Amino acid sequence: MxxxxxxxxxxxxxxxxxxALKCMQGIEATKGNSQDKNNNQKNEKPLEVTECGAATAVASTALLALVKPSSFNIPTGGYKCYHLKYEEKNSEASTIIKGCIYSSVDVCDGKFSSSNLNEVFCSQCDIDSCNSGGRFGLxxxxxxxxxxxxxxxxx
Incomplete structure (x- = not known):
């Protein structure tokens, strides 16, 4: 028995x-002072766990191409999650983008810096919800x- x-x-x-692979998907933007942070959090849609598929990968890749066009590549089969944080140079504002992309797209191919943006953190992984804050829990x-x-x- x-x-x-x-x-x-x-x-x-x-x-x-x-x-299927599940990733956190969405954008989280913060401003410098605490009053602006509270207003942003009230107006923002919370990050969601989504199942990777063609639609979510295309949406995330398009969003990523706006910020970091050098990371775009010809899409292929598998999927992976990514987490990208960048800051504006002349203010204390920062933005975190999380999503699901094709495995051929290399988000973390080197830190980028433009005239007004600076990359702070980048990671990519292929485990469920690995791009969330609680990824170290069971x-x-x-x-x-x-x-x-x-x-x-x-x-």
């Missing part, structure tokens, strides 16, 4: 691994399935 339960849990784990579904398998095995 316990081998059956462990087998079911392992099957569920493998189905979870087959799911997925709760995965953790609960592992604990269930462990309990089933010990019983």
């Amino acid at each position: 316990k081998y059956l339960l462990v087998g079911i849990v392992l099957a569920l784990l493998s189905f979870q691994a087959i799911d 997925d709760w579904k995965l953790l609960s399935l592992i604990l269930t398998a462990l309990v089933a095995y010990l019983l």
